[in-house]
Amino acid sequence: MSVPDIDAFRRAMRRYPTGVTVVTSIKDGEPRGITVNAFSSVSTQPPALLVCVNREARSYLYVATSRVFCVNVLAGNQVELAQRFAGGVRDRQFEGIAHTTAVTGAPILDGVVAYFDCTVEAEHHAGSHSIFIGNVRACGERGGSPLGYFDGAFHDFGITGA
Helix, strand or coil: CCCCCHHHHHHHHCCCCEECEEEEEEECCEEEEEEECCEEEEEECCEEEEEEEECCCHHHHHHHHHCEEEEEECECCCHHHHHHHHHHCCCCCCCCCCEECCCCCCCEECCCCEEEEEEEEEEEEECCEEEEEEEEEEEEECCCCEEEEECCEEEECCCCCC
């Protein structure tokens, strides 16, 4: 069975629009976050979701060790946060970043259109990434337009919720 060229795969995947999230966690009192677009609902009974995190990212160790994470769905005006947590800031990521917490202690970023505070139910390895299945312990939402990613760039999707 043949495998497509990695660059061809990346170009094809760039044609699929996704939402943009920052997955946060906390370990030994230090918060950490990573920009992620591989996120999906798994179940409503009980509420569960999945995120995919590169095992070479620092944030991976935070989630794998603490067994908690929060998915922050970014608003259309939060491009700077997406860039910051995509590697724009490696140390002291949360310096000057307003956030709160809910059940697990993982940071909830101010201004997001939704958040899902989770405990890890399971971890599965797939290639370079881990798929974390999270049981949702708390969640919330507000109106606003979500941030999206398409063709290698961030976009305000211009979809507003109530």
